[in-house]
Amino acid sequence: MKTLEQLVRPNIEKLTPYSCARDEYKGEKAKAFLDANENPYNTPWNRYPDPLQHKLKKKVARIKGVRPENIFLGNGSDEAIDLAYRIFCRPQIDNVVAIEPTYGMYKVCADINDVEYRAVPLDENFCLSADKLLAACDKNTKLIWLCSPNNPTGNHLDAAEIERILQSFDGIVVIDEAYSDFSSHPVFRLQIDRYPHLIVFNTMSKAWGGASIRLGMAFADKAIIDLYNKVKYPYNIGLPTQEKALEILNDPFEVDKWIRLLIQERNSLMSALSELSICEKIYPTDANFFLIKVSDAQAIYDYLLKREIIVRNRTRVALCYNCLRITVGTKSENSALLAALRQY
Numbered sequence: 593m594k595t596l597e598q599l600v601r602p603n604i605e606k607l608t609p610y611s612c613a614r615d616e617y618k619g620e621k622a623k624a625f626l627d628a629n630e631n632p633y634n635t636p637w638n639r640y641p642d643p644l645q646h647k648l649k650k651k652v653a654r655i656k657g658v659r660p661e662n663i664f665l666g667n668g669s670d671e672a673i674d675l676a677y678r679i680f681c682r683p684q685i686d687n688v689v690a691i692e693p694t695y696g697m698y699k700v701c702a703d704i705n706d707v708e709y710r711a712v713p714l715d716e717n718f719c720l721s722a723d724k725l726l727a728a729c730d731k732n733t734k735l736i737w738l739c740s741p742n743n744p745t746g747n748h749l750d751a752a753e754i755e756r757i758l759q760s761f762d763g764i765v766v767i768d769e770a771y772s773d774f775s776s777h778p779v780f781r782l783q784i785d786r787y788p789h790l791i792v793f794n795t796m797s798k799a800w801g802g803a804s805i806r807l808g809m810a811f812a813d814k815a816i817i818d819l820y821n822k823v824k825y826p827y828n829i830g831l832p833t834q835e836k837a838l839e840i841l842n843d844p845f846e847v848d849k850w851i852r853l854l855i856q857e858r859n860s861l862m863s864a865l866s867e868l869s870i871c872e873k874i875y876p877t878d879a880n881f882f883l884i885k886v887s888d889a890q891a892i893y894d895y896l897l898k899r900e901i902i903v904r905n906r907t908r909v910a911l912c913y914n915c916l917r918i919t920v921g922t923k924s925e926n927s928a929l930l931a932a933l934r935q936y
């Protein structure tokens with residue numbers, strides 16, 4: 593296994609990070625804060641937020657079963673994705689390997705960072721082959737991207753195959769568990785102590801109902817979190833986001849209720865859709881959405897659009913020809929979708 597020093601870009605290893613006012617003076621109280629060129633009026637919005645979000649991380653740690661020093665918080669998981677490239681991948685030299693199809697931002701961030709992206713197709717049931725992924729790696733492969741439950745396919749990836757990758761690959765393995773709250777399969781978030789090169793993502797945007805506040809999470813060994821903190825913007829999470837996240841996280845029972853309801857709704861919606869003649873196949877899912885193969889995805893997408901029902905047409909995505917991705921909504925939204933499709 594390579595050491596973390598061998599995996600990090602040399603410029604990041606050498607980097608002296610920016611030290612902001614709130615890094616230098618960490619106290620919460622003082623007679624006068626005259627160190628950050630803030631306006632003394634308009635409390636509390638006049639003050640810069642805690643750059644390392646200590647209070648929020650303490651709360652996240654308790655809920656997620658990890659230690660605060662193993663958490664990075666980002667402006668959505670999208671920030672954590674981009675930073676993984678900026679920390680580990682030398683532009684035009686290194687490469688990453690990912691399953692296909694999967695969440696599009698892994699590739700977009702590779703392109704932005706000028707890093708080669710090697711997409712390895714899942715099989716026709718969207719299952720992962722560790723061997724195929726490992727065969728695509730070479731000495732310059734820094735990251736492997738996995739997403740479980742996967743987007744847009746909805747299924748979880750086989751844990752034994754993931755373990756094989758974790759045991760054989762000598763770089764960083766990222767597992768995006770954005771949808772894991774909807775799944776009953778064990779989470780790799782709780783395995784970060786066993787695998788020092790594993791990064792797991794969660795987000796407030798899905799089960800926690802907080803997409804608008806933009807809060808993503810990365811869980812990893814402290815040495816990796818230290819690198820994230822070195823590279824991130826100094827005050828990357830605003831005070832309104834930190835406060836709203838604390839409020840949302842205070843009510844995990846409400847979230848559990850949403851999850852139960854959405855899974856129930858998902859199952860009845862899938863079973864009703866499977867009866868329709870337009871439905872060729874509905875793929876198994878562990879998420880709050882599912883992929884349905886229909887007779888003509890574009891025509892059905894356009895038909896629903898005219899009725900102001902918006903689904904995602906995934907027909908141009910690898911292995912998803914004629915597939916629509918449907919997010920589970922409220923009971924009445926799901927009924928509207930079903931009624932419209934029954935009339936198609």
Ligand code: PMP
Pocket residue numbers: 667668669670671695739742743768770794795796797803807808
């Ligand atoms: N990961 C996956 C797998 C996703 O599907 C999405 C959003 N669709 C994200 C991450 C983005 O999450 P965030 O809102 O935290 O940036």
